[in-house]
Amino acid sequence: MTVIGTWSGSELDSFNAVVKPFTDQTGTTVNFEGARDQDAILSTRVAAGNPPDLAAAPGPTLLNRFAAQGKVVDLGKVLDTGQLAKDYSKSWIDLGTANGKLVEVFSWAALKGLIWYDPKVWTAKGYQVPKTWAEMITLQNKMKADGTTPWCMAVESGGDSGWAGSDFHKEIALSAAGPSVYDKWWAGKQKWTSPEIKATWTDFGQVLGPGTSNVYGGANYVNNTYFGEVGNHMFTTPPGCYMLNQASFITDFFVKANPALKPGPTGDFNFFPLPDINTKYAGAHVVSADAWSMFKDTPQSRALIKYLVTPEAQAIWVKRGGKLSPNNRVALSDYPDDQTRSIVKLLLETKIGRYDAGDLMPSDMKHAYWTGILDFIRDPTKIDTILANLDKVQASAYTS
């Protein structure tokens, strides 16, 4: 049977490790086709009537499109929905439901909006973890007064450039504008130029600083550097920058580039959640997850999707590091270290959980959002032109 996904390298090794017990038990070989350009490959194959058995996407946008076209199998008739409701919180089930049908399930998740720092450096410099947005801005100004650059940021990612910056912005958006505006915004019912959304861009601009001067290397470096390299300047002596915002998976990149680094409050890198901007919406976090859809209803694909939602399957990757599980039954002890456990606790304690807004938008809105972020980093004074342009895309993106 065939599975299409986006994993490669060490992530693919982890996925293969997940599948191995399944193959050993059922004798079904799973051919994984990795596609960086998943939009194109999956669309072509589905349109040609030659879809894979299952597909995993890093967000629900693409799979939602096929669900709307009636190309995917209703998983409500395949999976034990009672068990599913026990294992997953309701928001995950809702996220995968379209028109009363369960069209997607989620196997692994990441928590966004975490701010990473080097505790040893912070202790030496006397910096405290900020509890509020105001404290964070004060800290940022203090770092600038010390003659250093507060933020590490890098958003280059080929055809998807800009998403890493959009992660920071949408975390601000959820926390500042609140979940109802956030939901209207990704659904295309809240204009980009509206005061609520514009304010979130101004907040993001406050982080970037005038002319993006709060970020290491300035706008040029941010837009020209691969997002995975972002941590490199935090671990040099002296550091090039002191804080970086990225989802939980980034630790994988830290350790790959600098194998000696240790996680934890007394180690080399630790995190704090982005402080609440509006206390009304305290405990709001953006999450993302790997979504699965089933295109061919065969006994093999049924067996595999049933396997993938089990805590046993998910724990295999969780133990290998880099992923969190949305399944409540995956034990905390399965996570590789204390730091990951505290991220999971944060995920489970999230009061206002929302999915990545970009991933919920139609594809061209999402890409325009990312491009808007690139343009904003280049020149934050162009905010009005950028937002007006996004409104224009919004006007057509949701209708086609």
Add this chain to the structure above:
Amino acid sequence: MDLSLLLTDVPTLVVVIVGVPAVLGAYILGGEFLVRRLPDRARGSVRPWIWVAPALFFVTAFLVAPAIGTVFTSFQSHGGDWIGLTNYQRQLVDFPNGGAWIAIRNNLYWLVLYTLFVLFFGLLLAVLFDRVPYESVVKSLIFMPMAISAVALGVIWKFMFWYQPADAPQTGTLNAIVVNVFHQAPKTWLTDPNVNNFALIAAAIWGITGFSMVILSAALKGIPADLLEAARVDGAGEITIFRRVIFPLMMPTVVVVGTTLVIFALKAFDIVYVMTAGNFGTDVLANRMYKLLYQADNPGGASAVAIILLLAVIPVLIFNLRQFRAVEARR
């Protein structure tokens, strides 16, 4: 190694290796067999069609039919309703910065700069290398980038254009030169809208110059030596010989290479896709078509862009065909 996949493909392999030649052979023999049964007069008019039919079939099925389908799609909404010229209008409103205009502008950059520079370098190198003993070695070197896929070429040039902040060591070749030789601040070649299009075009020129050089060089070698000798005896200088003898004789080849390059420039995609993905004002029509189709799920808009591109290529094709005919007629 897992050979099971290979085994499932065995029937396909058999069909391809045995079946296709068998069918073609049977078609030719059968066609000839039937033609021989025809009266003498009819044979001459039927035989060409028998031979041309397979090509006609494939061109119709895989080129003409989809092209017509694209025209239809370009007039439809996503749901299949007829919406007239709306898709075209969406692409062409908001001059000069909205819709497809940035892409059209960049395609014009490509068209002019790419075509002219590749012809210029190709001609220059062909003429100069013709006069040195180590010609074949340098020509091979210049031709070498042709062996690299456009994606690899894009990746290589991405490294060449790499940017690091002024205080960090420059890992990109170009910025290393800018900083260490010229003592200037490093440039963001791929994200600065003032230079990025030219950076992409330069990378593409590097990749294709060998092609133009080799063909032009072959045309140069086809010029009879006694003609040049005669011109020299008549007292013409080398520059006059190039202007009055060599260049006019090479003109048909220059035109053919030039029109081919124009078509390459219009369908530029891979280098842009790999190096900037069309961000920062570097979009081109082919990349826009791709984005509309696969990222925006907007087949109508993508088809409209495809048709605009097709309309732009048609005059070049007609010119090219006329040129071929003119060359044929001269023989």
